[in-house]
Amino acid sequence: MNMNADVVVIKDVWVHYDSIPVLEEINLVIKEHDFLGIIGVNGGGKSTLLKVILGLVKPSKGTVTVFGDTPQVSRKYVGYVPQYSLFDLQFPVSVWEVVLTGRLGHTGLFKRYSEEDKKAALDALTEMDMLEYKDRQIGKLSGGQRQRVFIARALAANPKLLLLDEPAAGIDMVMQEEFYELLEKLKTKMAIVLVSHDISAVSVYVDKIACLNHRLYYHDSKELTAEDLEATYHCPVELIAHGVPHRVLKKH
Amino acid sequence: MMELLQYEFIRNAIMAGILASISCGIIGVYVVVKRIVFISGGIAHASFGGIGLGYYLGINPILGVLPFSIASALSMGWVSKRSRLPEDTAIGILWAMGMSIGIILVSMTPGYAPDLMTYLFGNILTVPFSDIVLMLVLDAIIILVVYSFYKEFLALCFDEEFATVRGVHAERLYLVLLCLIALTVVVLIRVVGVILVIALLTIPAAMSRQFTSNLKKMMLLSILFGAVFSSGGIWLSYLFDVPSGATIVLVMSVVYLLYSLVKGISS
Numbered sequence: 001m002n003m004n005a006d007v008v009v010i011k012d013v014w015v016h017y018d019s020i021p022v023l024e025e026i027n028l029v030i031k032e033h034d035f036l037g038i039i040g041v042n043g044g045g046k047s048t049l050l051k052v053i054l055g056l057v058k059p060s061k062g063t064v065t066v067f068g069d070t071p072q073v074s075r076k077y078v079g080y081v082p083q084y085s086l087f088d089l090q091f092p093v094s095v096w097e098v099v100l101t102g103r104l105g106h107t108g109l110f111k112r113y114s115e116e117d118k119k120a121a122l123d124a125l126t127e128m129d130m131l132e133y134k135d136r137q138i139g140k141l142s143g144g145q146r147q148r149v150f151i152a153r154a155l156a157a158n159p160k161l162l163l164l165d166e167p168a169a170g171i172d173m174v175m176q177e178e179f180y181e182l183l184e185k186l187k188t189k190m191a192i193v194l195v196s197h198d199i200s201a202v203s204v205y206v207d208k209i210a211c212l213n214h215r216l217y218y219h220d221s222k223e224l225t226a227e228d229l230e231a232t233y234h235c236p237v238e239l240i241a242h243g244v245p246h247r248v249l250k251k252h
Numbered sequence: 253m254m255e256l257l258q259y260e261f262i263r264n265a266i267m268a269g270i271l272a273s274i275s276c277g278i279i280g281v282y283v284v285v286k287r288i289v290f291i292s293g294g295i296a297h298a299s300f301g302g303i304g305l306g307y308y309l310g311i312n313p314i315l316g317v318l319p320f321s322i323a324s325a326l327s328m329g330w331v332s333k334r335s336r337l338p339e340d341t342a343i344g345i346l347w348a349m350g351m352s353i354g355i356i357l358v359s360m361t362p363g364y365a366p367d368l369m370t371y372l373f374g375n376i377l378t379v380p381f382s383d384i385v386l387m388l389v390l391d392a393i394i395i396l397v398v399y400s401f402y403k404e405f406l407a408l409c410f411d412e413e414f415a416t417v418r419g420v421h422a423e424r425l426y427l428v429l430l431c432l433i434a435l436t437v438v439v440l441i442r443v444v445g446v447i448l449v450i451a452l453l454t455i456p457a458a459m460s461r462q463f464t465s466n467l468k469k470m471m472l473l474s475i476l477f478g479a480v481f482s483s484g485g486i487w488l489s490y491l492f493d494v495p496s497g498a499t500i501v502l503v504m505s506v507v508y509l510l511y512s513l514v515k516g517i518s519s
Binding site: 082087100101104 | 404415419420
């Protein structure tokens with residue numbers, strides 16, 4: 001891993017699903033210790049952009065480098081917290097087993113999990129304050145607790161970049177606040193990118209913000225123009241910021 | 253029941269039942285938790301093509317099933333992941349195609365096709381010792397592969413995308429899992445036949461799931477359920493002189509339904 005390289009460099013990336021463009025002309029540089037929020041409507045390509053960074057979706061045009069290498073090679077250093085709704089909650093697996101799967105890239109085939117793997121999983125659970133639930137079946141947790149487990153699973157790999165897809169979905173408001181404070185703590189150790197359709201929650205906590213609706217509007221800062229928001233949400237800005245345009249966007 | 257054990261064919265039948273319970277106990281758990289019952293049914297039915305192939309070539313039909321079921325598993329896996337067809341449509345087509353090939357090959361075989369029904373609906377009471385050896389070998393392969401890839405299979409079944417992100421070759425591993433299902437089908441054909449295989453792949457696993465949320469324990473419990481039900485089925489089919497495969501499946505389904513009913517009422 002080239003430590004001096006930017007974390008992620010996306011150059012002129014296009015992604016098509018069945019010849020329909022989902023991402024158009026995306027240019028994005030993510031730097032070390034960036035805490036970037038990407039907001040946009042559902043279906044605007046937010047999850048796809050994360051999958052491009054993970055190498056799960058191949059761009060039809062353009063280049064993506066992660067830590068100076070291909071996404072596939074650099075996956076080892078990337079933690080991923082997928083969308084909450086995609087799990088079978090009845091699945092017969094414990095919290096501990098779920099977090100251990102975060103170590104798979106480090107263990108290798110035909111081997112049991114090593115002591116090092118177990119320690120990393122233990123540390124991740126401790127950091128997320130979920131150690132006491134380690135033997136619980138994954139479905140027998142609240143939404144917020146489960147979210148912590150999936151973050152612990154991502155952290156078990158000791159990532160240098162953490163990607164979160166709609167992390168606040170399924171968590172109540174009180175838990176959300178705690179959750180974002182948790183990310184504040186993590187951002188000293190790694191770059192964080194989170195995508196969300198909920199502009200108000202995200203914009204309070206992140207350091208930089210981008211808008212995505214097939215195209216990306218980003219100024220490497222927390223500033224967004226009214227035009228960016230209009231282009232992203234296709235509706236008057238006042239509506240989104242609850243009558244006080246730019247309030248949450250420029251306060252910090 | 254004890255006096256039955258003096259007959260060799262009953263001892264063979266019970267041994268076959270236990271060997272079948274081992275493979276379907278382990279693989280059935282994956283089939284149930286990964287929700288791939290339909291593709292498993294497809295592999296089982298398409299394997300009938302292999303029985304036709306065996307008849308046509310004049311070899312033990314089971315030896316025809318082995319390559320044919322592996323081929324069906326690989327093509328179904330490949331088509332369902334890569335083709336533009338919806339997965340269930342693709343499986344439905346290959347399912348019927350495999351069976352049709354079998355029927356054509358059987359009809360092209362000169363003379364009468366003896367014990368064809370045995371392969372369709374199973375007859376555990378006529379399992380020859382050579383097939384028991386084959387079942388033993390296939391069970392050993394299944395156990396070895398599952399033991400080697402246990403943590404990868406768990407990750408694959410729980411969250412395929414995350415497994416990929418963590419460097420697991422999810423698609424290849426999925427094909428390995430489908431091949432294990434194909435091997436299980438071969439083990440089960442003698443016991444319940446291609447039509448009823450799906451019952452043994454799902455019922456013991458579905459039942460064990462009610463009692464534990466640990467994958468390993470689920471497998472052990474499924475094996476136990478399978479062994480108990482198949483032995484019970486063999487005994488009943490001997491007692492009432494009814495087909496053994498169907499009896500085993502009925503015993504399992506009735507117990508499962510009764511259990512669900514009792515559980516539903518008590519909660």
